[in-house]
Amino acid sequence: MKSPELPSAGRADVRIVAASPEAARQVAEALRCRFAATEQRSYPVDDSGGTRLHLTIDTTHTPEPAQPWLVSSRSSGDARTQTDEI
Template sequence: MKSPEHPSAGRADVRIVAASPDAARQVADALRRRFAATEQRSYPVDDSGGTRLHLTVDTTHRPEPAQPWLVSSRSSGDARTQTDEI
């Protein structure tokens, strides 16, 4: 049996096996809040209805923190009247 390849330095391959796709996504979302990560890839587990989810996390960079809606919705400072405004 061939040994699996190791991820590059600063990265970790994560495999999540859960009874449902939603449970696997919740765990992946928690990891993404802590680490930058690739898109997840999911696969069914046998006929049990379970899900196997793979993603790679970057342990050298933290993801950008989510901004509250008030901060993200601030005006760009452009006070011009828009064409659809009266």
């Protein structure tokens, strides 16, 4: 069996296989939230109703780490009591 062709430097090819097109789309969307990516290409998986989805992501820009909502929603340091917080 021939080895697959490697993507260019700074790129990663991602293959997602899921039972439904919606599940594959959700995984691709999660990757796009963290990395720049090409448009996805989807293909049916035989007669099972499954989907195989391909996309290429850019790995040259390291994404910022995801922060929990509590950390990202902290105030700017202004500790003054607001009128509705009494």
